[in-house]
Amino acid sequence: xxxxxxxxxxxxxxxxxxxxxxxxxxxxxxxxxxxxxxxxxxxxxxxxxxxxxxxxxx
Amino acid sequence: xxxxxxxxxxxxxxxxxxxxxxxxxxxxxxxxxxxxxxxxxxxxxxxxxxxxxxxxxxxxxxxxxxxxxxxxxxxxxxxxxxxxxxxxxxxxxxxxxxxxxxxxxxxxxxxxxxxxxxxxxxxxxxxxxxxxxxxxxxxxxxxxxxxxxxxxxxxxxxxxxxxxxxxxxxxxxxxxxxxxxxxxxxxxxxxxxxxxxxxxxxxxxxxxxxxxxxxxxxxxxxxxxxxxxxxxxxxxxxxxxxxxxxxxxxxxxxxxxxxxxxxxxxxxxxxxxxxxxxxxxxxxxxxxxxxxxxxxxxxxxxxxxxxxxxxxxxxxxxxxxxxxxxxxxxxxxxxxxxxxxxxxxxxxxxxxxxxxxxxxxxxxxxxxxxxxxxxxxxxxxxxxxxxxxxxxxxxxxxxxxxxxxxxxxxxxxxxxxxxxxxxxxx
Numbered sequence: 370x371x372x373x374x375x376x377x378x379x380x381x382x383x384x385x386x387x388x389x390x391x392x393x394x395x396x397x398x399x400x401x402x403x404x405x406x407x408x409x410x411x412x413x414x415x416x417x418x419x420x421x422x423x424x425x426x427x
Numbered sequence: 428x429x430x431x432x433x434x435x436x437x438x439x440x441x442x443x444x445x446x447x448x449x450x451x452x453x454x455x456x457x458x459x460x461x462x463x464x465x466x467x468x469x470x471x472x473x474x475x476x477x478x479x480x481x482x483x484x485x486x487x488x489x490x491x492x493x494x495x496x497x498x499x500x501x502x503x504x505x506x507x508x509x510x511x512x513x514x515x516x517x518x519x520x521x522x523x524x525x526x527x528x529x530x531x532x533x534x535x536x537x538x539x540x541x542x543x544x545x546x547x548x549x550x551x552x553x554x555x556x557x558x559x560x561x562x563x564x565x566x567x568x569x570x571x572x573x574x575x576x577x578x579x580x581x582x583x584x585x586x587x588x589x590x591x592x593x594x595x596x597x598x599x600x601x602x603x604x605x606x607x608x609x610x611x612x613x614x615x616x617x618x619x620x621x622x623x624x625x626x627x628x629x630x631x632x633x634x635x636x637x638x639x640x641x642x643x644x645x646x647x648x649x650x651x652x653x654x655x656x657x658x659x660x661x662x663x664x665x666x667x668x669x670x671x672x673x674x675x676x677x678x679x680x681x682x683x684x685x686x687x688x689x690x691x692x693x694x695x696x697x698x699x700x701x702x703x704x705x706x707x708x709x710x711x712x713x714x715x716x717x718x719x720x721x722x723x724x725x726x727x728x729x730x731x732x733x734x735x736x737x738x739x740x741x742x743x744x745x746x747x748x749x750x751x752x753x754x755x756x757x758x759x760x761x762x763x764x765x766x767x768x769x770x771x772x773x774x775x776x777x778x779x780x781x782x783x784x785x786x787x788x789x790x791x792x793x794x795x796x797x798x799x800x801x802x803x804x805x806x807x808x809x810x811x812x813x814x815x816x817x818x819x820x821x822x823x824x825x826x827x828x829x830x831x832x833x834x835x836x837x838x839x840x841x842x843x844x845x846x847x848x849x850x851x852x853x
Contacts, residue, residue, distance in 0.1 A: 375804045382800025385793055389592050390505055397592065398789050405792060408800045419620045420756050 371418035377411025436666065436673040437527050443663040443676065444532060447539035450656020451478060451546060453649040457715070458550045460645030461708060461761040465829025466554045467641060468839035473549055473561050480562045481545035481569035482538050490537055491517040492574035494582055495530045508591045510584040513575065529667060536663050537577070540607050541569045543660075547611025550761030551619040552819075555626075555826055558834050560819040567809045568614055576802055577606045580794065581668045588790045595779070595787030598794040601669035602661035602679070602722030604774035609798050610806075612768025615759070617807040622819055624758030626826045635752050638760065643707045650714045657683050657718040665726035679725040683718065686737035690717025690770075693741025701745075709745055712762040716744035719767055720774035723791075724781065732781035739777070740770045772798070 384404030388397050455474035462470050494500050494514020502511040516522060525531050545565045549556070579585045585598035600606055629635055640646055661683045662676035669675075694713020698706040720740035721733060728736065747765035751757040757764065772795055779788030810819070825833035832838060 375807070378800045378804050380800075382796055385796045385800065389588070389793065390508070393593065401789055401792055401796065404800070405796045408796060412799060412803075415620075416755050420754075 370414055374411045374414030374416075374418060377414060378408050379411075381405060381408030381411060434527075437529065437532065439673060439676070440529070440532050440663050440666050441527065441535075443659040443666075444536050444539065446659025447536065447543070447656050447663070449652045450660055451539065451542050453651070453653030453656055454543065454546045454550075456645045456649030456652065457711065458546065458553060458761050458763075460642040460649060461550070461640045462553045463638065463829070464641040464840055464843070465838070466831055468837065469558070469830035469834055470549065470553060471839075472835060473556075473558055474546055476558060476562050477545045477549060477565040478542040480565045481541045484566050484570040485538055485541040485574070487519055488570050489541060489574040490520060490523075490534060491515070492571065493537060493577045495523075495533045498530075498582075500578070500582065509587070510591070511587060512579065512583055514578050514582070532663070533667050536660075536667055540603055540660065541573060543656075544573050544607050544611040545569055547608070547763050547767045548615040548618050550763030551615035551759040552622055553760040554830060555622055555820050556618065557817075557819065557821050560813070560817055563817060564614075564618070564810055564813055564819075567813065568610075568806065572614065572802060572806050572809065573606070573610050576610055576798070579797065580606045585790075585794055585797065588793060589786075592790075593786060594790035594793070595782075595784045596790070598790050599669065599727055599778045599782075599787070600723045600775060600794065601671070601727070602657075602664040602683075602725045603668075604719060604721075604723035604771040605794055605798055607660075608719045608722065608767040608771035609775070610802055612764055612766070612771055613798060613803045614806045614810070615763045616757070616768060617803065617810050618819070619757050619759050619764065620807070621810060621814055624756065625760070626823060628758045629756060633756065635756075635758075640708050643711075646708060646711045650711050653715060653718060654684070654687060657687070657722070661722050661725035664722070669726055671726050675726045678730075681730055682725050682728055682733035683721045685730055685733045686721035686740065687714050687717035689734045689737030690714060690720065690741035690744070693738050694745055697742060697745045708762075709748070712744050712748065712766050713741040715766045716740040716770035719770040720777065722771075723774040724778035727778055727782050729781075732777070736774065736777040736781070740773055743773055744770055 381404045385401050388400035459467050459470040492514050499516050500511050500514045502509045523534055580600050588594040589597035658680050662679045665671045665675045665679045691714040695705045695710045698709045717737040717740050720736050744765045747769045748762050775791050779791035
């Protein structure tokens, strides 16, 4: 889950960078928002994987 | 600009830069005061050591990676667009002329801001992070993570978003909400995750124990010192990194103060409503969050929007501290992640929302996406690799004994030895 989360974080950033290279105008903004949404999903996964570890330690 | 004007601007800028160490001193006091007395000397010693490491590493390689404005750098040429991504020159300050010129002032501000960034993870990893591991981790932060993002934000492709993608004025981060604060805050988050909570912080049913600050006076006095430091940091950043005219600091100083005061009062009000009495530690966190959030747009926001930025930062930091502690089970003794990462991100977004320039919000989003999608995995990965060579965390016995005795061999307050486990859940 943690590795998947980090991959999503990097993929989201990849979408943002690709959008900057290839798009402009409204499409650019939409893809940047989409990339950020993927990153937030990745961040949630990473955070959830660490909650599980903390509860194990508790 | 005449020679006389340039000289007076340089002197003014130098005066602002010389205030920045107050921010370092303030943050060190806050980190020390918010921890337990058994680790107080360790917190202050760690602060001095990591600042020393950060400054020396910045001298050796960090400055070259960051690269001063207008210096040679590597750029990726994609189509007709140029994406400047890393500096190439200036290892060991080679070629820098210490003549009071603007590039030499960038060196000085870079030294201090690297020191400030290096202190942020200490707050989140307090009372369980070994001194040697903290110094080694700082090597990576000050030598690679921070300078690379600093280059992108202040000289490289992020600030060029205006020319390359038509996004507002490019990524705006004059005082370093993103470069200094969020980078430090995300490193703090990575370390808090990897270290895990302090012994006794969570009970067997995952409820967090309150571990009170050992010296609120340190914390609140640290806030006052940090205020002075931030006035210098934001004003010097506005001149050197945002390239704004010499009269701009008047606005930067005003916005910094308005944001911090609004944020502290919001935190005071929220804690008064929620806990019946204002909470000193959380008010201090609110104050710091206001300073952090003010940095990005210190010279771009109007005073009224700076107040609004502070109001939201104050509320956000209280909610974020609770969310991290209760829901995500992240043990952050000093609230560093909420204050520096979350309030910093809010500061970056506030510039996009309140300046009203078309495309500015999207430019700020690109910066935030880079911090979350690139800087966080990188700093986590670097510290994870480091952790496979040396242990980040002190032994359970050392943690029980206290970091002062275990790592330094002497207490901060030897005449008040009480080492019980009074705040450990059983």
